[in-house]
Amino acid sequence: MKKEGVEQCETASLQTYDVIILGAGAAGMMCAIAAGRRGRRVLVIDHAKAPGEKIRISGGGRCNFTNIHAGPKNYLSNNPHFARSALARYTPADFIAMVDSHGIAWHEKTLGQLFCDVSAKDIIRMLTDEMKAAGVALRLGVSVDAVEKTAAGFEVVTSEGKIRAESLVVATGGKSIPKMGATGLAYRLAEQFGLAVTETRPGLVPLTLDPALLSELSDLSGVAVDAEVRHGRTAFREALLLTHRGLSGPSILQISSYWREGDEIAVAVEPAIDFAALLKTAKRENGRQAVQTVLAQYLPKRLAQYWTEKHGLTRPLADLPDKALEALGQSLKDWRIKPAGSEGYRTAEVTLGGIDTDHLDQKTMAAKAVQGLYFVGECVDVTGWLGGYNFQWAWASGYVAGLAA
Incomplete structure (x- = not known):
């Protein structure tokens, strides 16, 4: 009986959210904003010390944050039509509107590529401000040790204890640029929950x-x-x-x-x-x-x-x-x-391949066979061309998941 009492007490003390998002990169933060705006209680966790580290180094420090020509034809995937829905529901114009609303100056370079005039940090600041306004909690320097499915949703075991949520969004990226903290966690979680992972290899690489x-x-x-x-x-x-x-x-x-x-x-x-x-x-x-x-x-x-x-x-x-x-x-x-x-993942800008899109709902990025589980961004088998296309996929896939999670 004593043991049961301890377990009940432990369960009651667990922190609970509506949505836990693993990864404070482009897709994860966009997902958090969309979910938070719906009134969902959202927690974003990342093992890095700062959010948006790939955003910070992108575009020579000025962040090529989208491409005005982004469309399904600019992406590689085993299913070339998978990205169509998300890209149509959250367009480059939608992200530009957010950038403009924060007074961030930008310019167009060749081939429809848009860059910040000053710094990629402006985009990170915009996203963290939007998360704050949407009531999103952000915890950094927190590692994920295990994830388990429960009757009510998911339990995530972290370096700071256990957390529970109805929905779990995996936005931890691929294998590219390991010095920035890439771990391949998304692929391990996909396999844990029975989702196939297509062959992965370095993309946009010398x-x-x-x-x-x-x-x-x-x-x-x-x-x-x-x-x-x-x-x-x-x-x-x-x-x-x-x-x-x-x-x-x-x-x-x-x-x-x-x-x-x-x-x-x-x-x-x-x-x-x-x-x-x-x-x-x-x-x-x-x-x-x-x-x-x-x-x-x-x-x-x-x-x-x-x-x-x-x-x-x-x-x-x-x-x-x-x-x-x-x-x-x-x-x-x-x-x-x-x-x-x-040159491999060391210098690759993206990871080709990833979570098999046959296992995901293209409108919501939800795992078809696992209630409440979502995968967004680079870890999915959707890879854009060089020139802002991968950020647009991150914004779009994160956004549509945030509307559903």
Whole structure:
């Protein structure tokens, strides 16, 4: 009897909420705001010492907080239609309205990318202020030791004791950037409750090269050039950067989400320029010029030198047949590279794959087979392109879950 009395006392002293949200990142905080506004008693917990750590470092410290073009076509998933509902119910315009209501100055860069004028911390402050206004409790530096399903909802065992809630939202992110605290907790919880997890791998990540090719390109480290990078039918045209490890820059990060080990990528250097035509014209007008001299008018000098020497075209233009110039021009439009791998989760901006969307309700992000359980943000098998798309998924998925949890 004594033991039963202790258990009853312990149960009565447990802190109880309507909604517990694991993770104080973009999706978790947005979910908390939406749920709190409905009058739900919400607790957000995170093992980090500060909320929104990935927000803080994003966009070079200015947070590329959304993209005005965000739509289902900008996301990778085993179910390409899954993201449609959430993205339609919470749009870039909705988030911009919140940003504007807080007087945060922003600007548009290329391709619809929106950034804060001053600091990513403005977005974090906005979200924490909105949570406070919605009556949301936030606890930081709290780790999760276990989660159990109960008749009334969920019991979460933390480093500060047990907490209970009717609904549990998992917003702990994926595996990318482990130094920021990524743990893979969401996948473990999904498997615990019988939800499948699709293959996960690093996305939006620099690609590495084998030692031989890396040595060949070593003098080009630091060179950047406009390029269209292709993998199969997918192509992105943005800057490409050659590094001491391999390839980086926006075009490479984009294509990395589609590339798989063993595949080639095709690079068109300065795709708007017809190098073959330029070289043949230069040959007619001043045949004493070197190929490198002409190329260096349109390419970084080191790249022009590399390309000339690679093709053995070191004689004056007048001494070179047009076919050789055409072949060089074509090689700049179809430079085939087989990356050796990627830099992995250490530098990946996102995690590809995740909680199988077949197990989630696309309108609410709820687990179909587990009452009161929700998964939002990066841990779900929905991954956006580079350029604000992943934040928009975080806002949208968090919002719709907050309306239901």
